[in-house]
Amino acid sequence: MPDVTVTTLQSLKQSGEKIAMLTCYDATFAQTVCQAGIEVLLVGDSLGMVLQGHDSTLPVNVTDMAYHTACVKRGNQGALILVDLPFMAYATIEQTLQNCAVLMQAGAHMVKLEGAAWLAEPIRLLAERGVPVCAHLGLTPQAVNILGGYKVQGRHEAQARQMRADAMALEQAGAAMLLLECVPSDLATEISQAVKIPVIGIGAGSGTDGQVLVLHDMLGLSLSGRTPKFVKNFMAGQSSIQNALSAYVKAVKDGSFPAIEHGFSA
Numbered sequence: 001m002p003d004v005t006v007t008t009l010q011s012l013k014q015s016g017e018k019i020a021m022l023t024c025y026d027a028t029f030a031q032t033v034c035q036a037g038i039e040v041l042l043v044g045d046s047l048g049m050v051l052q053g054h055d056s057t058l059p060v061n062v063t064d065m066a067y068h069t070a071c072v073k074r075g076n077q078g079a080l081i082l083v084d085l086p087f088m089a090y091a092t093i094e095q096t097l098q099n100c101a102v103l104m105q106a107g108a109h110m111v112k113l114e115g116a117a118w119l120a121e122p123i124r125l126l127a128e129r130g131v132p133v134c135a136h137l138g139l140t141p142q143a144v145n146i147l148g149g150y151k152v153q154g155r156h157e158a159q160a161r162q163m164r165a166d167a168m169a170l171e172q173a174g175a176a177m178l179l180l181e182c183v184p185s186d187l188a189t190e191i192s193q194a195v196k197i198p199v200i201g202i203g204a205g206s207g208t209d210g211q212v213l214v215l216h217d218m219l220g221l222s223l224s225g226r227t228p229k230f231v232k233n234f235m236a237g238q239s240s241i242q243n244a245l246s247a248y249v250k251a252v253k254d255g256s257f258p259a260i261e262h263g264f265s266a
Ligand code: KIV
Pocket: 023, 042, 043, 044, 045, 046, 047, 084, 179, 181, 202, 212, 214
């Protein structure tokens, strides 16, 4: 059992203390990131881009995710380990249950699924079977080919209305947490206030209950040379990775990250 559980995250939301999350893919970083005070380690399918060098997350499979989850588990020091179900690993209910079993047995404490209200049924089934789920709305990178690129979602009123309704439906279905990616700051704040579950943002402004960044991005490392607007390089001005990680946790907790310039307007 980790020190940080779904109950801890719920209490942090209720007390107003911001939740600090980072992606993590290996044992050494798991230990280092935990020592900085991170509550949630996200074994994200972003590993397809930052570790494997692909141009999207689509080539990542369950075997990759299970391998990196097991690596993170060995270095973890009490954080909650959240793991992405990769592209097409939850296309059917049977696949969803089987693949979640693989990831939970590898060390996940919660799984993350990208998508809207169509995920209500799988979330309900997983919760009934003891698997906490983080839903992921807004820019869902596994759907990049439908979205036509990595673009801000929810800018138009109809889209925003749909996202609010999806968030409520996923909470109702039993989601334990919600992640909002690249969503206008005002909309993300509104959704965070409307639901009781913790809401974590990336490119969603400062009004969510917590923040996540891709580890490589916040350490100033980039394969493509392009840095998204919502990223801050926490290595700048620091003499060690440990100091950069601590600076990130402090900035999330005191609300100085994200600043207005890291967010999007409608
Ligand atoms: O895979 C990932 O790293 C993610 C974050 C971008 C939130 O889902």
